[in-house]
Amino acid sequence: MRVLLADDEMIIRAGVRSILTTDPDIEVVAEASDGREAVELARKHRPDVALLDIRMPEMDGLTAAGELRATNPETGVIMLTTFGEDKYIERALDAGVAGFLLKASDPRDLIAGVRAVAGGGSCLSPLVARRLMTDLRRAPAQRGEDQGGRTELLTQREREVLGMLGAGLSNAQIAERLHLVEGTIKTYVSAILAQLGVRNRVQAAIIAYKAGLVEDGGDPR
Structure with a gap:
């Protein structure tokens, strides 16, 4: 499974990469520090999964996700988020992302999420899923x-x-x-x-x- 990782914080990229590479089936083929670079690298490397931070310079992760889905529809997109950023869920869904994971998630959930999306599935952090379902029940209209x-x-x-x-x-x-x-x-x-x-x-x-x-x-x- 070929993965592209995009986050403007080097230490976050290093941490996520170290988790992913504990799985022998996962290869991080490219890293980007902003959304625009992520889109360019995705066109070059054609990864199975792109892990995108929401807040990045030049082009944010949500905009990058939309462009990536338009130009590389075969690449599944997972948004990496922190607590308090679940307000972006609807925009992410509209952009066509396949998953939402918290940066504070269990490392096993990160690997499982990449595996699921690479296999054509989807993934939602349990906390994000509960918040989303609560919001939908409160305001279905x-x-x-x-x-x-x-x-x-x-x-x-x-x-x-x-x-x-x-x-x-x-x-x-x-x-x-x-x-x-x-x-x-x-x-x-x-x-x-x-x-x-x-x-x-x-x-x-x-x-x-x-x-x-x-x-x-x-x-x-």
Whole structure:
């Protein structure tokens, strides 16, 4: 798994890199100190995953995420954030990111998040996920139409896949559970995103939660 790491603080980059490289399957192929450099390096190295800090000079992580998703759609983007920056979650989702992790997360969560996104899945720090779900429950009207109701238009199999997607399973893991090939799951996921009118798996996961397709413990129903 090829990873690009972008953060304007050298000590943060060093710490994240040291964690990632404890996994023999992960290779940090490039590092950037600002968003613009991150976009340029992503075009050059074509990483599987880009870990982007939210606040960076020249171009912030959210703007870089949008550009990266437009130019390198095959690269999954994870935003690295600190406590108090969850106000950026909606902007990040609109930019098409696949995950949100706290810099203070358990190192195992960082590695698991990279693995999940590299495999076509998504990742949300539990603290970020709880805050996001709380905000959505408090003000569902702010997001317009009740998106949870859209799942009624899905087939039973699509709802099953959506529930597993909402639980954070990768395409490979869903395929294994359903005894299908991974390519079939990719087709299902693409159809689900189009039917729900969302841009990425994290947004679909939120709908899965709202529709009751994922248990409180994080397992698909």
